[in-house]
Amino acid sequence: MAFVCISPAAILDDEVAGDESISKTVDDVRAQLNNVEFDGKDKLVLCLPGGGIVAPGIGRNPEMAVVGPFVAVLSGALQNYAYLVRKYCLEDLSLPSTISLEAIRERTPIREAALVCKLYERLGTGMLTKLRGKFAFALFDSSTMRVLAARDPSGEVPLVQGEMEGFVFLASGPSRPEGVKDVKDIEAGQFIYGWGSTAKKYANPLDEVEKTANQAVGAAAMALKGIKLKPDAGAKGRRSLDSLRRPSVDAPKSRRMSADGKGDVTPDIDGWKTKARRHRRSRRTSVESDKGASRRRSLDSSGGKSNDSKGSDKNDRKQRPRSSGGSRPNRSRRSGSEKVKAAKKNVTSAQGNGNGTGVTGPVHVAPVH
Secondary structure, three states, rough: OOEEEEEEEEHHHOOOOHHHHHHHHHHHHHHHHHOOOOOOEEEEEEOOOOOOEEOOOOOOOOEEEEEEEOEEEEEEEEOOOOHHHHHHHHHHHHHOOOOHHHHHHOOOOOOHHHHHHHHHHHHHHHHHHHHEEEEEEEEEEEEOOOEEEEEOOOEEEOOOEEEEEOOEEEOOOOOOOOOOOOEOOOOEEEEEEOOOOOOOOOOOOOOOOOHHHHHHHHHHHHHHHOOOOOOOOOOOOOOOOOHHOOOOOOOOOOEEEEEOOOOEEOOHHHHHHHHHHHHHHHHHHHHHHHHHHHHHHHHHOOOOOOOOOOHHHHHHHHHHHOOHHHHHHHHOOOOHHHHHHHHHHHHHHHHHHHOOOOOOOOOOOOOOO
């Protein structure tokens, strides 16, 4: 899992111009790449005008590919390889739109290094956010003489950049060109675009993501758990959520926190029952009064009485307020002067009719006090 990518430093100077001058550097690049050793393993060298790549030629890791003006090498693996192929390369590879991800994995219609070239051609540096996996890659663009290299957020595959006499290079693994200097690590989740450019971050390193996630989980757990205090501690702070639960009716001896948080109080179960009964009674009374009012309005509008009018009158009499003495007012009570007049009228009527009482003279009626 090692590779080396180099380019002559002279092509980066403004003094160099023209394709002929750049083409002369191919032999120099090839000679430098042939000097790189991989513990005696066979190697494969790919060169384009202005730069080239060398990697062990045994196995498929790292992978190398040349697509148009691009040459790329990838060490590691892309976990979302099948998804990227179906989303961006169906037309280029003449694949049906209904092909499944499993079929793409089995057929492997394109190498991963070639897929990196296709994505760069279509998306540029925006391709970096689409890649998932554990990898490091380098891509040299001979049309612009620029290099794009990146390391995934896990950082498991190493990647460094540095200089040597007359060349700049990128490398993954322990192999290095001869005479290297100023070697710098490209950190996890970083990339460079252009020889000698400063590494930039395109994704947060995986260890930072995991650390942040663990901190968030711990904070959420503490918030849900709360801080338990003893009743006699006297310290201010949050109490456990369990202490705020409303006690059940089946456990009247349980204790709960008071609403103001000043201490424990014993729940008044009987008081709750009494309030519930009063509430139900008041609801029934209000409903009955609403029914009576609606019945009276219907009778007033119809001008008559229904069959239950007697019952309604009786209920109305019952609801009338009593007098101050505690008894109902007597509607037949008359004043003293009215009683005197009534008595004189009765006597006069008796005299004129001769009712056989034996009274022949005038009759005096004592005043009623």
